Amino acid sequence: MKKNVDSLRSALDLLRTMPGQLLETNTAVNTEAELAGIYRYVGAGGTVSRPTKEGPAMLFHNIQNHPGTSVAIGLLASRKRVAALLDCPAQELGKKLFRCTEHPVPPVLSQKPAPCQEIIHKSSDLGFDLHKLLPAPTNTPDDAGPYITLGMCYATHPDTGLHDVTIHRLCIQGERELSIFFTPGARHIGAMAERAEQLGQTLPISISIGVDPAIEIGSCFEPPTTPLGYDELAIAGALRQKPVTLTRCLTINEFAIANAEYVIEGEVQPNIRIREDQRRGTGYAMPEFPGYTGPSSDQCWLIKVSAVTHRRNPIMQTCIGPSEEHVSMAGIPTEASIFAMIEKAMPGRLKNLYCSSSGGGKFMAILQFQKLSASDEGRQRQAALLAFSAFSELKHIFLVDEDVDCFDINDVLWAMNTRFQGDKDIITIPGVRCHPLDPSNSPDFSPSILDQGIACKTIFDCTVPYHLKSRFIRSRFLELDPSPWLREEKKDHAK
Incomplete structure (x- = not known):
């Protein structure tokens, strides 16, 4: 750090030294719903109701009825900011x-x-x-x-x-x-x-x-x-x-x-x-x-x-409870816990993982798993079971290959659309304790749920079977450094 x-x-x-990462204001603000309502539009992100987005942290310096105080919000509401504050690449935080x-x-x-x-x-x-x-x-x-x-x-x-x-x-x-x-x-x-x-x-x-x-x-x-x-x-x-x-x-x-x-x-x-x-x-x-x-x-x-x-x-x-800030605080330690469990059991197979914003950092993990030999087929699902053991509140796990960016949800969904069949790649584990704050984890939602907080945990295996890997090679583009062309474009914009 x-x-x-x-x-x-x-x-x-x-x-303050990082452009666009902190917004300070001296305009008076009320802490009664107004402050959070403002930040909802500026940078809350996470599972906050739309419209919201990832944006800068905010520092309010003029708090009604509280002279001499300030309120900071959203400090950790960006994985990029967390990475800077902890002096670590964003994709390596869990590790x-x-x-x-x-x-x-x-x-x-x-x-x-x-x-x-x-x-x-x-x-x-x-x-x-x-x-x-x-x-x-x-x-x-x-x-x-x-x-x-x-x-x-x-x-x-x-x-x-x-x-x-x-x-x-x-x-x-x-x-x-x-x-x-x-x-x-x-x-x-x-x-x-x-x-x-x-x-x-x-x-x-x-x-x-x-x-x-x-x-x-x-x-x-x-x-x-x-x-x-x-x-x-x-x-x-x-x-x-x-x-x-x-x-x-x-x-x-x-x-x-x-x-x-x-x-x-x-x-x-x-x-x-x-x-x-x-x-x-x-x-x-x-x-x-x-x-x-x-x-x-x-x-x-x-x-x-x-x-x-x-x-x-x-x-x-x-x-804000559902903001990206919660994803950072809950999700990154969860990534560390899952990585620890799997790395000890099968070293070198789990390349990376992400507890995504859409799961609030708790409900959903994407595991980037590499099968090194035919004997690794099936180990990806064992890794998912270990992840459930490492973090009991986890509900859904997506398994993807090493060529899929686990931090890019579009890439994950691409893998689901081209490397997944619902009749054979969904593994369900019903009747397992999860989290009481998930409103679908309720007997009112499904008769299969016996008590509030019990869920059907599910694995979505979007990995290619090892013996078919040669048929699922992504388009191979020319590897080069694009910076010379990008520098020219910047000059044109500056004119």
């Missing part, structure tokens, strides 16, 4: 993350004053109010409330003392209260909260907002790549080639990310569940990665906040 990118501010400084999981660099504790604690607000202070302290946006008018969408939640297991960092959806519920949603069985901090509840204890938790890209990407790994007790900040340390610096929280027994823009300190309460939309009664939570606004949950846990600290002139960082 570029050595100077170790905070949100240094990441933004890098984007680079895989190597970082193999060589982690654990975080370190700083004894120096932390940038995230330049300004301190304690819940005992007169007038303490999360609504006033945090310019947290709502994405749509239907949202349950203001959401913190890029909060790095950091906690410690009550029994083992091991740490974990994860992103969860957090909704401001009152002056000193947040709701936190734990996907059942899917996140380690949820397991920590459950264990603390069994012991009759609260779970201290810090929420660091506005951190560098390595931390945001690294925090999105899931089992089996990062089992319970694996601190994903060590992956971020490997990505940035130096350890993440932590600082001690002021009001709880926990650590926070020292270079964050904001830190919320609090405790997850045992034996309390609240409804996410209790303040607004919309029936919805917020837009999620599949492209739909999810229903509000009545099983959210409650965080009682004890302090908010931040930098001077802090920058709130946020994202």
Whole structure:
């Protein structure tokens, strides 16, 4: 990773040197649906309803009712930007993350004053109010409330003392209260909260907002790549080639990310569940990665906040749930997890892979597989099964040959149209647990689905049978350097 990118501010400084990658505005904006509504047109992409597109990140400097603050959105809403920020070719990001999981660099504790604690607000202070302290946006008018969408939640297991960092959806519920949603069985901090509840204890938790890209990407790994007790900040340390610096929280027994823009300190309460939309009664939570606004949950846990600290002139960082930003954060770690599993089982066969935007980075993977001999026939389907094992929320896998660009959906569909027959190349695996946010994973959608979140996982094998490869050679064009002709064209345009 570029050595100077170790905070949100240094990441933004890098984007300022890259034409067309950061748009800054001083025009006043309301965080109540307006900010996200603007970015929908500018650069959200992903599974956001059309019209949308891939575009620059945005930095809003004039936030209504929040003087002295800014809001950044879309920092990672482009694979090209992520590649620049992590100093890696875009098509090699998954492989680079895989190597970082193999060589982690654990975080370190700083004894120096932390940038995230330049300004301190304690819940005992007169007038303490999360609504006033945090310019947290709502994405749509239907949202349950203001959401913190890029909060790095950091906690410690009550029994083992091991740490974990994860992103969860957090909704401001009152002056000193947040709701936190734990996907059942899917996140380690949820397991920590459950264990603390069994012991009759609260779970201290810090929420660091506005951190560098390595931390945001690294925090999105899931089992089996990062089992319970694996601190994903060590992956971020490997990505940035130096350890993440932590600082001690002021009001709880926990650590926070020292270079964050904001830190919320609090405790997850045992034996309390609240409804996410209790303040607004919309029936919805917020837009999620599949492209739909999810229903509000009545099983959210409650965080009682004890302090908010931040930098001077802090920058709130946020994202739109279904945007390309989610694809980057969820999809690239998934690519790394799948690559690790397959490479260990059959080295050299998986050339590359892509967890595409259309699947939100979670539901769909395209595997570029090379058959080196006749005995490799069938291994491509075994690789797909390994991918399902590496990432349980995966629903669809497309298998393509090494001459197909897995990052180009048109090329993938070309392979499907010329190297695929539905009666023999579709492999279905019904009745497997997938993701509850896919609205088609419901008994209402199909009688074959027994419970919400169960899916029929499917493999689309668009590879050529090994014995027929000589009949499926793509047109061979002359290999040359076109730059001399392109230089002439640029001169003509300049006249």
